[in-house]
Amino acid sequence: MVPAGVLGDEEPLSQHEQYYQRLLADDTEEATELIEKMLPERNTVDVCDTVLLPALLLARAEWQKGELSEVKYLSVREDLKDQIEGLEEEDKLKGAEGGSRRGLLPTIQRKVVCLPINEESEIGAMALCYLCRRTGYSARTLNPKLLVGEMIEQSVGVADVAVVVTLPSHALRRARALCRQCFGDRTAWRRLH
Numbered sequence: 001m002v003p004a005g006v007l008g009d010e011e012p013l014s015q016h017e018q019y020y021q022r023l024l025a026d027d028t029e030e031a032t033e034l035i036e037k038m039l040p041e042r043n044t045v046d047v048c049d050t051v052l053l054p055a056l057l058l059a060r061a062e063w064q065k066g067e068l069s070e071v072k073y074l075s076v077r078e079d080l081k082d083q084i085e086g087l088e089e090e091d092k093l094k095g096a097e098g099g100s101r102r103g104l105l106p107t108i109q110r111k112v113v114c115l116p117i118n119e120e121s122e123i124g125a126m127a128l129c130y131l132c133r134r135t136g137y138s139a140r141t142l143n144p145k146l147l148v149g150e151m152i153e154q155s156v157g158v159a160d161v162a163v164v165v166t167l168p169s170h171a172l173r174r175a176r177a178l179c180r181q182c183f184g185d186r187t188a189w190r191r192l193h
Helices: 015-024 028-038 044-064 070-096 119-134 148-155 169-186
Strands: 111-116 138-141 161-165
Touching: 015 028, 015 044, 015 070, 028 044, 028 070, 044 070, 044 119, 070 119, 111 119, 111 148, 119 138, 119 161
Parallel strands: 111 138, 111 161
Antiparallel strands: none
């Protein structure tokens, strides 16, 4: 009798699971190579949406279930931040070399401020700011440890667009409170996923 999995009856890992597995193995070089292989075939938004952020959510779920240590969870989060920063640096270099299809566009005078609700949301906010800058917007992420009043103070009157970022969805209560304080009854809610 042949043991299960030997003949390939197990489903292959999805791309975000492969990426996450590389991060767990502390193989950030191979994790980066996986992302770089995807980019010629897929756009950066898709890679962020289907690989980077799902890997973050997978790490959080395993950490909450006690299957992943807090140290490893924090390490995965830092690796994800580094990956996003690395993508942006690569875009800047390619743009300086004469442009590529991924190169950054000239800055538009519109200012975007991303307001992350918690530390996990900061990675989503970083990804969103990166994607905004790729299309020419001036964008920045505020520190998720700021109090709501401090976030409002640092964004109202400074930004043309303020985006409240929440990952995972359990932080929606704080996101709604922040939006109500920033925008009152004019809050337009749009849930992306």
